[in-house]
Amino acid sequence: xxxxxxxxxxxxxxxxxxxxxxxxxxxxxxxxxxxxxxxxxxxxxxxxxxxxxxxxxxxxxxxxxxxxxxxxxxxxxxxxxxxxxxxxxxxxxxxxxxxxxxxxxxxxxxxxxxxxxxxxxxxxxxxxxxxxxxxxxxxxxxxxxxxxxxxxxxxxxxxxxxxxxxxxxxxxxxxxxxxxxxxxxxxxxxxx
Numbered sequence: 348x349x350x351x352x353x354x355x356x357x358x359x360x361x362x363x364x365x366x367x368x369x370x371x372x373x374x375x376x377x378x379x380x381x382x383x384x385x386x387x388x389x390x391x392x393x394x395x396x397x398x399x400x401x402x403x404x405x406x407x408x409x410x411x412x413x414x415x416x417x418x419x420x421x422x423x424x425x426x427x428x429x430x431x432x433x434x435x436x437x438x439x440x441x442x443x444x445x446x447x448x449x450x451x452x453x454x455x456x457x458x459x460x461x462x463x464x465x466x467x468x469x470x471x472x473x474x475x476x477x478x479x480x481x482x483x484x485x486x487x488x489x490x491x492x493x494x495x496x497x498x499x500x501x502x503x504x505x506x507x508x509x510x511x512x513x514x515x516x517x518x519x520x521x522x523x524x525x526x527x528x529x530x531x532x533x534x535x536x537x538x539x
Contacts (some may be wrong), residue, residue, distance in 0.1 A: 361418035383452030392435030407502040433486025447471040
C-alpha cells in the first residue's frame with residue numbers, strides 16, 4: 348500500500364465492484380419479483396430517526412458517497428497479492444449480501460427477517476456490505492479506502508440501534524425473542 352493514493356480513471360478501477368451499491372434497490376425489487384413474497388418496499392420501510400440519528404444516518408450516506416466517488420478513480424492492483432487477498436473477501440461479502448436480500452424477499456410480509464443468514468446476525472446486509480468494502484480496499488491496496496470503510500463500519504454500528512427500535516415497535520414480542528437469540532453482528536456476542 349502506498350501512502351499517497353493514486354488517482355486515475357480507468358475501466359479496471361474499483362467502481363466495477365461498487366456498482367451493486369447504487370443498484371441494490373433495483374436488485375432487491377428484481378429478487379423479490381423472482382423468488383419473494385412481494386411487498387419489498389413495505390418490508391424495507393423507512394426507519395424513523397431522532398435529530399442525532401438523522402445526522403448519523405446522513406454521515407453514513409456521505410461516507411458511502413465518498414467511497415463510491417473515490418472508487419471511480421481507484422485502480423485495482425490486479426495480479427498482485429493485494430488482489431489475490433481482496434477479491435475473495437469481496438466475493439464472499441457480495442454473495443452473502445445477495446443471500447441476505449433473498450432472505451428478506453422470502454420472508455412473509457408482517458414478519459421479522461429471522462431466517463437464513465438472519466439467524467446468525469440481525470444486520471447481515473450491513474456486515475457483508477462492509478466486508479465488500481474491505482475486499483475492495485485490499486484489492487486496490489488503498490489505505491484511504493480502508494479508512495473510509497472503517498469509519499463507515501463504526502457508523503453502521505450506531506445506525507443499527509434505531510433500526511432495532513423500529514423493528515421492536517413494528518414486530519413486538521416476535522422481534523424481542525429474535526433479539527434474545529441472535530447477535531447483532533456476526534462473530535460478536537449477543538447484545539440487547
